[in-house]
Amino acid sequence: xxxxxxxxxxxxxxxxxxxxxxxxxxxxxxxxxxxxxxxxxxxxxxxxxxxxxxxxxxxxxxxxxxxxxxxxxxxxxxxxxxxxxxxxxxxxxxxxxxxxxxxxxxxxxxxxxxxxxxxxxxxxx
Amino acid sequence: xxxxxxxxxxxxxxxxxxxxxxxxxxxxxxxxxxxxxxxxxxxxxxxxxxxxxxxxxxxxxxxxxxxxxxxxxxxxxxxxxxxxxxxxxxxxxxxxxxxxxxxxxxxxxxxx
Numbered sequence: 001x002x003x004x005x006x007x008x009x010x011x012x013x014x015x016x017x018x019x020x021x022x023x024x025x026x027x028x029x030x031x032x033x034x035x036x037x038x039x040x041x042x043x044x045x046x047x048x049x050x051x052x053x054x055x056x057x058x059x060x061x062x063x064x065x066x067x068x069x070x071x072x073x074x075x076x077x078x079x080x081x082x083x084x085x086x087x088x089x090x091x092x093x094x095x096x097x098x099x100x101x102x103x104x105x106x107x108x109x110x111x112x113x114x115x116x117x118x119x120x121x122x123x124x125x
Numbered sequence: 126x127x128x129x130x131x132x133x134x135x136x137x138x139x140x141x142x143x144x145x146x147x148x149x150x151x152x153x154x155x156x157x158x159x160x161x162x163x164x165x166x167x168x169x170x171x172x173x174x175x176x177x178x179x180x181x182x183x184x185x186x187x188x189x190x191x192x193x194x195x196x197x198x199x200x201x202x203x204x205x206x207x208x209x210x211x212x213x214x215x216x217x218x219x220x221x222x223x224x225x226x227x228x229x230x231x232x233x234x235x236x237x
Contacts, residue, residue, distance in 0.1 A: 035226070037171075044228060044230045045228045046228070047224060047225070047226040047228065050225070059223075059225060061223065100176070104157065104159060106158055106220075107157075107158065107218070107220070108218070109159040109177065109218060110225075110226060111177075111216065112173065113176070114173070115171050
């Protein structure tokens with residue numbers, strides 16, 4: 001079974017650093033990009049960025065560029081997202097997902113499957 | 126404001142058919158990129174429901190179907206059931222933005 005398992009909930013203070021993880025199993029981890037998605041309380045899904053585990057190449061959404069760092073350790077099939085200085089506005093549920101794809105007429109089509117169970121990050125003084 | 130437009134909510138009685146629209150632009154859906162749909166049950170992670178406009182992953186009931194035309198797509202639920210009450214999101218790829226993957230704002234389906 002293809003599965004992504006995320007690390008547990010975190011409670012942090014503003015200004016603190018944090019790294020959360022996402023471990024893949026049941027497939028060739030290096031063969032599929034991993035992506036991260038934020039869901040703020042009561043809100044929708046926002047794409048944060050993606051990483052190619054084979055070479056650690058990353059793309060970020062402009063909204064998250066410079067505020068988070070996505071990384072990977074393919075030797076243990078685990079991807080990470082980290083913050084160096086958390087803000088209260090970082091309070092959210094964070095999901096990782098595997099990027100599946102196929103080739104269409106207009107280019108590559110990408111979809112998110114499966115998803116991790118989510119990591120709740122609470123930042124409060 | 127989301128790149129893909131969805132109605133905030135739809136509702137229907139058990140057994141009815143409901144549809145959710147997803148409207149994009151010439152840089153995403155209209156450019157020919159596929160639309161994918163996710164179901165998020167209360168308190169759980171999103172789950173892939175439809176991929177490639179109209180394909181169901183194993184285990185997804187046949188009452189869920191997708192379609193796409195022009196710059197829009199739709200998700201239909203026929204024979205609505207109580208367990209279908211959830212948030213539904215459409216997603217596509219966008220060629221014009223640094224935001225590669227775009228979502229709709231989500232539609233809450235309520236079973237009356």
